[in-house]
Amino acid sequence: MSSEESVMEALDAVSREAAMEAFQDFQKKSVEVIEGDSRKLSSIKEGLAMFVDAKPGRRGERFRYVPIDGLSIVADDLVxxxxxxxxxxxxxxxxxxxxxxxxxxxxxxxxxxxxxxxxxxxxxxxxxxxxxxxxxxxxxxxxxxxxxxxxxxxxxxxxxxxxxxxxxxxxxxxxxxxxxxxxxxxxxxxxxxxxxxxxxxxxxxxxxxxxxxxxxxxxxxxxxxxxxxxxxxxERLRVSFDLASGASAPSIRFPRLKTPREVAALFSFASEAYDNPPFIFLSYYQVLEYYLPMAHKRDAVKALRIALRDPYFDEGEDSSVLALLHSIERLKQASEEDQLKVLMRDFVREEKLKEFFKDADLKHFASKGPIAGIPEISFHPKSDPLSLQVAKRVYALRNRIVHAKDDPKYASIPVLLPRSVEANNLKPDISLARLLATEAVIHGQS
Structure with missing residues (x-):
């Protein structure tokens, strides 16, 4: 029996101490190299050396295995x-x-x-x-x-x-x-x-x-x-808003919200795409898009009614009529971002936003947060209204996901890739988008 076979026979489900005793010198050195400062040899079982990560990741303690005859190969590559x-x-x-x-x-x-x-x-x-x-x-x-x-x-x-x-x-x-x-x-x-x-x-x-x-x-x-x-x-982020196991769910009732089938389908798809964070975000954003025309129409009607009630408006004066026409033209040419700002202002309750950010990880939404190229959320007294900041951030994040670099209009915006590190950090923004979509459904009731 060769010396290596003798080692293998002695190393059947043994601890690190026993393994190091039985190992040959080159194997001991290989183990020391592999351990470094981030792993630790735990035991030997069925011809495999089991190492434990010194610092558990987000999913807890993780084990890594290497065949005993492959220790030197791994060690050489690490060196x-x-x-x-x-x-x-x-x-x-x-x-x-x-x-x-x-x-x-x-x-x-x-x-x-x-x-x-x-x-x-x-x-x-x-x-x-x-x-x-x-x-x-x-x-x-x-x-x-x-x-x-x-x-x-x-x-x-x-x-x-x-x-x-x-x-x-x-x-x-x-x-x-x-x-x-x-x-x-x-x-x-x-x-x-x-x-x-x-x-x-x-x-x-x-x-x-x-x-x-x-x-x-x-x-x-x-x-x-x-x-x-x-x-x-x-890393693969899996986003779920399911009720915690064992928690008590609210009493089930017959639906009071008249939710359009398209909106309900988009919400369902967000849950279905649980392991694709950008898709989840876009699903909730599409709910917001569904209500953009409604919010814009309400805002336009409100603005026109105010203009018509203005005591200085004179339908017999060309200047008054032209001013009204200019107002209508500006409303017609509103961009998607401008419409989103109106939606955030009129369809999302400010107290709900404050409640959300009170419990949120504010470092995520800060200027040095994990998602680059999108506006921060600031609570400085001189900052823009919260609804306006949220609209700017949501729209910028939407653009990072859907626009390609070759579009000159968005040349300065890096694309957010589906399986990237940034995608794995999207959950706080997804939670915000889910809240906004829910608010839009509530305020979109006819």
Missing amino acids: NGAIEHSEYAGYVLPGRGYAEFSVRPNRSVPPRRYIEKYNWVSDHAECGHHFTLQGPTRPIRDGENRGIGFHVHSPKERSCVELSRATVTASFLNDPWPFVVPSPDSGMRTYTLKVFVEPEMDADSVSRRATDIAARVLFELDIRNGLSLLLEPR
């Missing part, structure tokens, strides 16, 4: 500068110009099952790029001898891309588990997209370049090959 991608489940090795991303299908199907049901054909050619320490990986063959995955490259861009089984480092860095030891055949994130770019760039440039190429590859797979794969976001 060589491997860092987790900030936005997606993946990691970057800047010194090698390498990045690896977890991918998943755009549907409720295990990634392995989705990927392995196709017969992949690609223009494979040797390019000299090595994705693992053992050399360039090849599409894995199954029992039916079908090619699984692909490897393509561009000499012009000096880059190549491969879809294949995840490397041990990617599995360790990308896949924290809540409590269970993953089975090799579990099908969870079995495959990753690997990108090789020029290694002369700095870490940020490698990350941006690799992410850009990965997005282009997945886009073309979708439109050209009919294969819908997504980069797995590092």
Whole structure:
């Protein structure tokens, strides 16, 4: 029996102390490198070393696993500068110009099952790029001898891309588990997209370049090959306004609000899109849009009635009539943002806004909040009325989601992407939009 086999036999469901005693020197050093200041070896079970994140994330304590024979591989990559991608489940090795991303299908199907049901054909050619320490990986063959995955490259861009089984480092860095030891055949994130770019760039440039190429590859797979794969976001915010488990719900009654079917459908879709924060926000914004014409009409009628009741208005004087016509023209040409300001002023109760912000995280709505490029909410005595500030913020956020950069009108506004870090910080703004939409429904009763 080899020394490695002896170690494996001794390491069956043992603690960290016992494992370190049984490990060979190179394995001990690998564990120390992997632990660093952010992880801790917890135990060994079924040939897997289990590490615990030192600082629990928003979802609590997370575990990471690596096969004992892969400890040195993970440690070497970490020593060589491997860092987790900030936005997606993946990691970057800047010194090698390498990045690896977890991918998943755009549907409720295990990634392995989705990927392995196709017969992949690609223009494979040797390019000299090595994705693992053992050399360039090849599409894995199954029992039916079908090619699984692909490897393509561009000499012009000096880059190549491969879809294949995840490397041990990617599995360790990308896949924290809540409590269970993953089975090799579990099908969870079995495959990753690997990108090789020029290694002369700095870490940020490698990350941006690799992410850009990965997005282009997945886009073309979708439109050209009919294969819908997504980069797995590092964090996925799930927004729900469901009643807490065990809480007492208000007494159920026959509906008193005459809610239009379209509005009810938009509210329902907001709940359905619970894991897509920008879609949830837009669903509530569409409810506001539904009531914009009503609010604008009411405001116009009110303004015209005031003008007609003005004691100085003289229908026999051209100047009085022209002034009235100019007022009508201004009302007709009101922009969507101006209409939204009217809606916020006339359809949303100020006390409801104050009540909302009293309990809200005000740092989120401050000038240095997590969502860039949108107005803050200020409570300074000299600030604009609260309803006006809210209208400006909501409209600016709507523009960040729906407008492309190539539109000159919105060239200075960065696009808010669906699975971005900013998208994962949208819940306070979504809660605000939900309140505004509810107020619009209440005040829109005929």
